[in-house]
Structure formats: structure tokens, C-alpha cells
Amino acid sequence: MNSRQLNTQEYAPFYSQYIKALGEVDLNEVLETSLKDLITTLENLHEEKLTYRYAEGKWTIKELVQHIIDAERVLSYRALRFSRNDATELPGFDEDWYVTNSNGNERDIKDILQELIHVRNSTILLFKSFKQEILLIIGTASNSDMTVRALGFIIAGHQIHHLRIIKEKYL
Template sequence: MTTLQLNENEYAPFYKGYINVLGDVNLYEVLNDSFNDLIETLQKLPEEKLTYRYEEGKWTIKELVQHIIDAERILSYRALRFSRNDATDLPGFNEDWYVDNSNGNERDFKDILNEFSLVRKASISLFQSFTSEMLAYTGSSNESDMTVRALGFIIAGHQTHHLKVIKEKYL
């Protein structure tokens, strides 16, 4: 399955940028490739880069990666719920509040990258467990419908978007 097989009605307009940043890619390949890109780009950064802010009020690299982890957990949870035909409208989350309460800057960056690795491996395993029928199931979050498969692409696109910001603004 590729992004070109998605219809725009499978996700809220808010997520379009995360889908578009990926181009035409296979879901399972992009989950792997985007993971590798982030790890390869960030694992050898000097400590002073990890807590740098390119502008007042912007997140540090540590906070950005923690945000990616938190968002991936939430999006994967939504995918699990939707894949089980759960019709409950799931709430959103305030990303700034999560970052402010993450303690990301106080953590060892190797531990953050290890956590990201474990979360991504779990996400890949989760999406590989879905049948094609499950991937097409729809659920609701923030009163917007989305499919399970769209959530997989959103996970990869969200991470790709933030890695692009890191490369442009921090490195």
C-alpha cells in the first residue's frame, strides 16, 4: 500500500502536510526508512546541539524527539482502537503541554533514541499485524474520521516533517 492509494477523506485536512511530505511510498518501507534516517542523522550530534533553540519558545532537539515519540504512541493507539472497530471518538492532545511535561531536556539522549527505536519497532509490528480489511477501518478522533492506514502514513510523515525542521533549523 502506498500514499497514492489514500483518499483525502481518509484523514483530516490538518494531516495533509504529513502525508504529502512522504511522496509516493510504501507504508512499511517508509516506517523503516524514516526511522533509519532519524537515527542516522541524530545519533552522533554533540551535546550542545541537543538543547539548542533556534528561536525563543521553540523546542530543542531533545524535546522534538520526545514529541515524536509521544505523538507516535498516541497515533498508534488510535490505529489499534480503530482496527478493532472501536467507534468511540478519541480526544486529541495538547502537544505543547506534553513537551512542557516530558522532561526531555533532562534525559540522556541515547535513552531517548533507544525509546524512539522501541516505539517505532512496536508501531511497525502493530501495522504489520493488521489485515488489509483492518487497515481500511475508520475511526474518529477530535470528531474527524480517519483510517488505520492513514494513521500509519501520518506517523511516518509527522516524524519526517520534524526531521526536516531539525535539518533546516538546527544543524
């Protein structure tokens, strides 16, 4: 499944930055390679760098990674619900509230990265389990329609977007 197959009706405009960040990629491949890129970038950073804020009110690297994990869980859950033809409209979530309540800065980075690896591997297996027709199922979340496949690309693009921010603002 290639990102260029998506059309803009498959996701809300809010997510377009994540889709555009991908370029032309295969979903399963980008889910695996983007995880490796993030782990390689973060695994040897010192605590001072991991808890650094480049500006007042901005998240630390630990908080950013916890945010990536939380968002991936929410988006994967949406994909699961939609893939099972669950027509229940799903609510949004407040990412700032999640980060504030995540306890990210008090956690060991090795534990955070291990959690990310497990969540991503679960996401990869979930999307590999979907047949082509399942990927095209449409559901509603945050008052916007989206397809199952768009959610997979949003997960990958969201993580790539934040890795880019980490490299530009923190390292």
C-alpha cells in the first residue's frame, strides 16, 4: 500500500502535514524504518538532552516520545474500530492533557523506547492483518471521516514529523 494512493477525502486537512512528510512510501516499510530512525537518534542521548525544553511551554524529548506512543495507540485503536465496521463516531483527544499526565520526564528513556517498540510492532501487525478492502473502510473520529489506511500513514507521518522537530530544535 503506497501513500500516493491516498486522496485528500480520506483524512481531515489537519493530518495533511503528516501525509506530506512521508513522500511516496509503502506503509509497512515506513512504519518499520521510521521506528529504527527514531530509536537510533534517541538511544544514546544524555538525560540533560532528554529533558531539555527549547522554549517555555514546549515538550521535552521524553514527553515528545510519550506523545508519539499515546497518539499511535489512539490512532491504531481508531483503525481497529473502523476495520471491524464499528460505525460509532469516536471522540478526539487533547494531546497537551495527555502529555501533562504522562509522567514522561520521570521515566527511564530505555523503558519509553521499549514501550514505543512494542506499540509500533503491534501497529505493524495490525496493519499487515488488513485485507485491501478493509483498508478502504471509512470511519469518523474527531468529527472527520477517515479511512483505515489513512490512519496508518498518519501514524508514520506523525512520528516522522516529530523526529524532524527533535533533530531541528533539540539536537
